[in-house]
Amino acid sequence: MTNARLGEALRLLGIDHAAGRVYLALLELAPAPLSAIAAAVGLDGPELAAAYGALVDAGLASAAEEGGEVVAPVPPTAGLEVLARHRVAEVEESRLAIGGAFESFRRQRLAAYNDHLVEVVTGEAIGPRMRRAWMSARDQIRQFESPPYFPLTGATEDALATLARGVTQRVVYSRESLEHPGHLKDAVEPCVKAGEQARVLPSVPVKLLVIDEAYALVSLSSKEADVHNTMLVVQPCGLLSALIALFEQCWQNALPLHGRTTRPGGLSPADRRLLWLLAGGAGDDVIARELGISRRTLFRRLQILMARLGAVNRFQLALQAQRSGWL
Structure with missing residues (x-):
């Protein structure tokens, strides 16, 4: 290894420039009086003492014997290996400290973020929140539809207005939706005629409205929605992805309601x-x-x-x- 490369290696191991020069001189001249080493590197007094002391502390040089000034390096194979191991241990210690600090930071940030992942909406706040959801849709709406229904004036008109804006609307209706008095005629048929893609299942797993890929409105269950009048607003997270996947699976299994005819004369x-x-x-x-x-x-x-x-x-x-x- 050339002196330049060894000097760079020493620097990476934490040996400063002055101590590195002293170490190189030791390798060439030792065992030798400390004064000869000082003359070779151009250092004297406190600077030489500090540089040589750093080498002793690092395990690269032996302390001068009491009453003498002849000095020598620790054999490089042993000295540099020990120093390298010390540096690796220090780096690992630093890595663990940094990792701990990051984990603490992540937990704090995630805890703060989680506070906003799911919002609980109850009572009279449900209606306005649902209307804002319909108006905010830009690409598509996915919906599980089933009674009981929140008494929301203008719900069908909101859906029709969304369809008129070109938003794709896919709805899986439960059998109870079609059986609910007047709902098929007053709500389902107008939306299907306006372009809604509708399908039906005997039942749906949850009352759900997914707006684009942005968020979802979820009733805890049909029964609980009726009793507690509670809705969850789910922001982008694993739960939202699971709800979207659930919808797509049910959509594949549902029976299409095309709302159109292909035979002459059609149907009433x-x-x-x-x-x-x-x-x-x-x-x-x-x-x-x-x-x-x-x-x-x-x-x-x-x-x-x-x-x-x-x-x-x-x-x-x-x-x-x-x-x-x-x-």
Whole structure:
């Protein structure tokens, strides 16, 4: 190793320039009187004493014997190895200290951030918060829809206005949504006609409204929403990602409600409503109530629809209606 490279290595190990020069002179001249070392490096007095003392402290040189001034370095193989190990230990100590400081900082910041990840909204504050959510959507809305419904005036109008702005709206309705008195006719059908992408499942896991990828509004459960009137606002975090994944999985398994027809003549709104209720799993009494007809009239209309689609039972009717774009 050249003197220049060894000097740089010593510097990296914490040996300053003056002590490094003394060490190099020791390697060349020792054992030698300290005065000869001083002459070789151009140091004397306090500067030489400080430089040599630093080498002794670092384990690179032996202290001069009492009453003499002959000095010598510790053999480099041993001396430099010990010094290197000391430096590694110091660096590791520093790394652990820095890591501890960072972890403390991270916990404090994360704790402060977590305070804003989930917000609880209750009572009369729910309505305005939901309206702001609809108005803030820019790209798409994902929704699980199920009773009980918060008494929000203008909810359907808000949804229609969002669709009119070009926001994609995908909604998975529960069977209870289609069975809820007047909801299919007054809320579902107008939105589907305006371009909402609607599907239906026997039930949905939670009442949910996801605005873009920005945040979600969640009722703790349908039952709790009715009793406690509570809603959670979930900001971007693992929970929001899980809610979006849950929606996408349910969306894939749900039955589409296209809101359009592909056959000449199509369907009357009442017959389409009948098929939606049938596909959603509603019972005969509920369907008859929603359509305002008797059970006998319901059975007659089912028979007419099955004849039009070549179906021999209700399952085939729902299947053929979906294939024909009637659902």
